[in-house]
Amino acid sequence: MSISIRxxxxxxxxxxxxxxxxxxxxxxxxxPDTAVKGIATAFIASQHVIERAKSLEVNLLITHEGLFYNxxxxxxxxxxxxxxxxxxxxxxxxxxxxxxxxxxxxxSQPDGITYGLVRELDWLDELDGYRSFAAMIRLPGxxxxxxxxxxxxxxxxxxxxxxxxxxxxxxxxxxxxxxRGGGNPVIPLFERENLDLILYGEGPEWExxxxxKDSISQNKPRALVILGHAASEAPGMKYLxxxxxxxLPDIPVHxxxxxxxxxxx
Amino acid sequence: MSISIRxxxxxxxxxxxxxxxxxxxxxxxxxPDTAVKGIATAFIASQHVIERAKSLEVNLLITHEGLFYNxxxxxxxxxxxxxxxxxxxxxxxxxxxxxxxxxxxxxSQPDGITYGLVRELDWLDELDGYRSFAAMIRLPGxxxxxxxxxxxxxxxxxxxxxxxxxxxxxxxxxxxxxxRGGGNPVIPLFERENLDLILYGEGPEWExxxxxKDSISQNKPRALVILGHAASEAPGMKYLxxxxxxxLPDIPVHxxxxxxxxxxx
Numbered sequence: 001m002s003i004s005i006r007x008x009x010x011x012x013x014x015x016x017x018x019x020x021x022x023x024x025x026x027x028x029x030x031x032p033d034t035a036v037k038g039i040a041t042a043f044i045a046s047q048h049v050i051e052r053a054k055s056l057e058v059n060l061l062i063t064h065e066g067l068f069y070n071x072x073x074x075x076x077x078x079x080x081x082x083x084x085x086x087x088x089x090x091x092x093x094x095x096x097x098x099x100x101x102x103x104x105x106x107x108s109q110p111d112g113i114t115y116g117l118v119r120e121l122d123w124l125d126e127l128d129g130y131r132s133f134a135a136m137i138r139l140p141g142x143x144x145x146x147x148x149x150x151x152x153x154x155x156x157x158x159x160x161x162x163x164x165x166x167x168x169x170x171x172x173x174x175x176x177x178x179x180r181g182g183g184n185p186v187i188p189l190f191e192r193e194n195l196d197l198i199l200y201g202e203g204p205e206w207e208x209x210x211x212x213k214d215s216i217s218q219n220k221p222r223a224l225v226i227l228g229h230a231a232s233e234a235p236g237m238k239y240l241x242x243x244x245x246x247x248l249p250d251i252p253v254h255x256x257x258x259x260x261x262x263x264x265x
Numbered sequence: 266m267s268i269s270i271r272x273x274x275x276x277x278x279x280x281x282x283x284x285x286x287x288x289x290x291x292x293x294x295x296x297p298d299t300a301v302k303g304i305a306t307a308f309i310a311s312q313h314v315i316e317r318a319k320s321l322e323v324n325l326l327i328t329h330e331g332l333f334y335n336x337x338x339x340x341x342x343x344x345x346x347x348x349x350x351x352x353x354x355x356x357x358x359x360x361x362x363x364x365x366x367x368x369x370x371x372x373s374q375p376d377g378i379t380y381g382l383v384r385e386l387d388w389l390d391e392l393d394g395y396r397s398f399a400a401m402i403r404l405p406g407x408x409x410x411x412x413x414x415x416x417x418x419x420x421x422x423x424x425x426x427x428x429x430x431x432x433x434x435x436x437x438x439x440x441x442x443x444x445r446g447g448g449n450p451v452i453p454l455f456e457r458e459n460l461d462l463i464l465y466g467e468g469p470e471w472e473x474x475x476x477x478k479d480s481i482s483q484n485k486p487r488a489l490v491i492l493g494h495a496a497s498e499a500p501g502m503k504y505l506x507x508x509x510x511x512x513l514p515d516i517p518v519h520x521x522x523x524x525x526x527x528x529x530x
Contacts, residue, residue, distance in 0.1 A: 044471055047482035069448040069472045077453040083480045148530040161527040179469070183334040188342040204444070205467050205494040206309055207334045209526050215348045217312035226527070229470040261474050262426040262491070264529055265413040 003248065005060055005097050006032035008039065011247060012062075012101060016108040023103030028067055030097020036060050039248070041241040042256040043234040045098050047087055052256050053096050061098045062244075064105065064113070064237050067091075105240060110135075112243075113177045113236030120235035121154050121175075133180050134189055134198075137173040144168050144197060144223045151199065155231050159264055163209045164216060164223025170196040177232040181224075183207030190215075190222055199225045201232030230261060268516065270325055270362055271297035273304065276512060277327075277366060281373040288368030293332055295362020301325050304513070306506040307521040308499040310363050312352055317521050318361050326363045327509075329370065329378070329502050332356075370505060375400075377508075378442045378501030385500035386419050386440075398445050399454055399463075402438040409433050409462060409488045416464065420496050424529055428474045429481060429488025435461040442497040446489075448472030455480075455487055464490045466497030495526060 009020035009027065020027070038058040042049045045063040053061045068074035068084050078084060091098065105112040110130055118127055118135050128136040142150070145166040152160060174195045176185065181203020190198065190211075198208075208224065215222045234257060241255040274285035274292065285292070303323040307314045310328040318326045333339035333349050343349060356363065370377040375395055383392055383400050393401040407415070410431040417425055439460045441450065446468020455463060455476075463473070473489065480487045499522060506520040 044475060046475060047479045051482075065471050065475075069452060069476045075449055078448055081452060081456050081476075083452075083456075083476060083483060083485065086483050087479055145530060152530075159529045162530045163526060163528070166528070166530065183343055184340055187334060187346060187348075191346050191348075202470050205526070206330050210309060210311060210330075211334045211346075211348060213526060214312045214352055217316075218348060218351050220348065261428060261470070261478060263428070263431070264424045265410060265417075265427045265431065 002035045003251065004032065005030060005034050005036055005099070008036055008060060008244075008248070009099060012244070013104060015243070016104040016112070018104050018107055020099075024066070024072065025100050025103050028098045028100055029091050030060070030099075034059065034097060036251055038252045038254070039241070039244060040254040040256050041237040041244070043230045043237055043258070046258065047090065048258060049256050050091060050094055050096055050098075054094050056252075056254055056256075058252075058254060059096055061096050062101050062237075062240070063098065064100070064102055064233055066100065067098065101240070105236060111177075112240055113233050114175065116236030116239030117177055117232055118175060119239060121151060123175075131189065131193060133176055133185050135175040136193060137175060138171065139173055140171045142170060144170060144225070147173070147197065148225050151225060151227065155227065155235070157227070157231055158260060160228075161226040162224065163212045163226075164197075165221060168196065168221050168223055170223070172196050174198040176200040177236065178229055179203065181208055181226065183211060187211045195222070197223045197225065199227060201227055202229040228260070228262070230258070267300045268513065269297065270295060270299050270301055270364070273301055273325060273509075273513070274364060277509070278369060280508070281369040281377070283369050283372055285364075289331070289337065290365050290368050293363045293365055294356050295325070295364075299324065299362060301516055303517045303519070304506075304509060305519040305521050306502040306509070308495045308502055308523070311523065312355065313523060314521050315356060315359055315361055315363075319359050321517075321519050321521075323517075323519060324361055326361050327366050327502075327505065328363065329365070329367055329498055331365065332363065366505070370501060376442075377505055378498050379440065381501030381504030382442055382497055383440060384504060386416060388440075396454065396458060398441055398450050400440040401458060402440060403436060404438055405436045407435060409435060409490070412438070412462065413490050416490060416492065420492065420500070422492070422496055423525060425493075426491040427489065428477045428491075429462075430486060433461065433486050433488055435488070437461050439463040441465040442501065443494055444468065446473055446491065448476060452476045460487070462488045462490065464492060466492055467494040493525070493527070495523070499523075
């Protein structure tokens with residue numbers, strides 16, 4: 001039984017209650033009437049990921065972040081660079097269609113990216129519901145350092161960035177993916193939900209981290225474990241691959257992971 | 266001879282060609298007619314920095330970033346937190362006036378924050394001018410790892426984050442402070458100025474770093490050394506303290522440094 005790209009995208013959109021073209025989500029490359037031979041998901045359609053998709057004989061790649069280094073379409077100056085032009089021509093020659101699935105997967109109930117991270121952290125049994133952008137975890141008895149070690153182990157990370165006292169014992173933890181680490185979502189959440197620790201992907205360095213530093217100066221111990229944007233969202237795209245595989249048992253669905261982008265020297 | 270806060274702020278504004286209240290810059294706390302006993306500069310007016318200023322008998326603190334975890338005034342939800350309320354009352358009781366000097370010091374020619382970083386890196390002899398937001402450095406013969414080691418040593422950092430091949434030899438280097446690491450300022454600069462390496466403070470993780478990763482996939486080797494926002498801008502505030510001391514020889518002017526905010530686990 002053959003299924004077209006269009007039908008796969010409609011299946012995806014049905015499950016998140018939206019449509020295939022919504023917000024930043026769209027089929028960036030490829031003909032929607034092409035029959036799908038294989039699907040892969042990934043955090044971002046880097047050149048390495050597209051080459052890997054080709055070698056897996058996948059012709060539909062579903063990725064979370066933008067192709068050209070910007071949440072929206074790249075500006076004129078970026079679009080004119082040699083790297084962008086060569087990447088575009090490489091994609092056109094690859095025969096791989098690329099669909100961006102950002103807003104859709106976040107719109108799912110619960111947010112598919114947040115759920116995927118909680119699942120990968122093996123905290124589904126400790127999940128105490130969702131508050132706006134965050135998953136609430138109750139996990140008594142572990143220190144910040146023990147939680148950091150758990151996170152690194154489950155996500156296969158070489159390191160995480162931590163603010164606060166690594167020996168502090170934590171009970172109430174908030175988890176936010178992607179660029180949800182800014183002061184506006186995170187700072188009020190700490191106090192409203194009485195959280196000891198927040199894990200997030202990425203956020204401006206002198207917003208939430210400086211709040212936590214001042215909070216510690218006031219003898220209100222709090223801590224952050226900062227995973228990195230990709231590390232926090234890739235598990236959600238892995239979860240999406242598994243969900244799609246269940247719905248499309250006859251088509252191979254892969255998740256393509258990548259090595260961490262940053263090296264600490 | 267006595268000098269008021271107002272006169273110090275006018276002196277600062279004269280040298281950058283602006284006025285004391287400009288953009289986000291303003292006297293956040295204190296009476297401008299108070300006589301200045303001592304001055305301190307710092308990257309940010311954390312609670313720790315304010316306490317240190319008090320113990321130095323300083324009554325004018327000049328800091329680069331916002332008091333309440335936001336580039337602009339904090340939103341309603343942040344303003345209502347216990348940490349903000351306690352910090353406000355601590356500042357009011359401290360007797361320390363706080364002036365934010367962000368736009369002014371960046372507006373100087375050259376940008377005082379960028380100049381301060383280049384000076385702290387001991388690269389003034391290698392400085393090949395400025396292009397928009399960046400300082401251009403020509404420094405032949407060092408690898409990425411050697412440059413990272415030099416930067417850590419000069420800035421007293423435990424680590425930097427690196428993207429790219431640490432053994433790559435670099436000649437043309439761009440230096441950008443603060444949150445100037447985004448794709449729009451940095452990506453076109455790499456190609457226009459034919460740079461091998463860019464050092465910056467902070468930027469969104471999947472913009473410039475993903476460009477560099479794709480560039481490497483295309484056999485166009487490039488690299489990033491990411492310092493952190495505070496590490497990239499504190500040297501400029503240190504330089505500002507020294508400039509002020511020269512202009513005000515009778516008043517003690519200090520620079521208050523802080524330990525790195527993030528720990529790597």
